[in-house]
Amino acid sequence: MKTVLLVLLACAGIAMGGQARANADLAKAKNCMGCHALDKKVLGPAFKDVAAKYKGQKDAEAKIVTSLTKGSTGVWGPMAMPPNALSAAEAKTLAGWVMAQK
Template identity: 50%
Template sequence: MKKMLFAALAISAFAAPAFANLQLAQKNNCTACHAVDKKVVGPAYKDVAKKYAGDKAAEAKLVAKVKAGGAGVWGAVPMPPNAQVSDADVKTLVKWVLSLK
């Protein structure tokens, strides 16, 4: 019984931050165009993580792109600027996206 409780607590400790970040993405309307594991209008978050894996400047590039918008990297459909999203939320979301496998 103790082992099962410990396992459940361990799983929830890892799942809670991911769920919170997905909720943050939903709150800021990111999920209108993106999903974790499939292309919607924009690329899947996991594809973004894969593309920028190993790029030490990726976080700064993506924070700027989320705030200012961009086009051409993932196709013809532009990403609109998201200046209304707080800097703290953008940084949290970008770190989360880059952490996905």
């Protein structure tokens, strides 16, 4: 029984790692990495800083989805974030991925 549980946990970990990789690939494909990085400010804030700012907020992902799809101004300083051509599913996926950064 313990062996089955360990195998299931290992498979879940592999799947989660694959999902995280897929989301990083989506961020690259949508040119997010042109202005952002995981752990340092580029033109925009680091993804880990965005996650830290919104940590614990129930509407964090919704706020990020809005910024992704409609753009934002003044949230992180004078540099504006333009709206991005994303489907609702892509925006939600990216918002969840950003919030998972530490």
